[in-house]
Amino acid sequence: MRRKQIRVCRECHRVVEGEACTICGTANLSEDWAGYLVVIDPEHSEIAQKLRITLPGRYALKVR
Numbered sequence: 398m399r400r401k402q403i404r405v406c407r408e409c410h411r412v413v414e415g416e417a418c419t420i421c422g423t424a425n426l427s428e429d430w431a432g433y434l435v436v437i438d439p440e441h442s443e444i445a446q447k448l449r450i451t452l453p454g455r456y457a458l459k460v461r
């Protein structure tokens with residue numbers, strides 16, 4: 398997978414298409430991230446709860 402140019406939110410780790418995070422509304426984005434995570438059912442996902450993800454979607458595990 399090509400990760401370059403895919404940006405993620407530094408606040409909530411969500412993969413962002415566009416200029417700002419749709420959840421946080423922040424433009425605090427990073428291209429330096431690792432680990433691709435697709436959350437389908439956050440309430441029943443341990444990793445989603447660890448990352449405090451409450452909405453389904455695509456996220457990064459680590460964001461620098």
Ligand SMILES: [Zn+2]
Nearest residue numbers: 406409418421
């Ligand atoms: Zn965010």
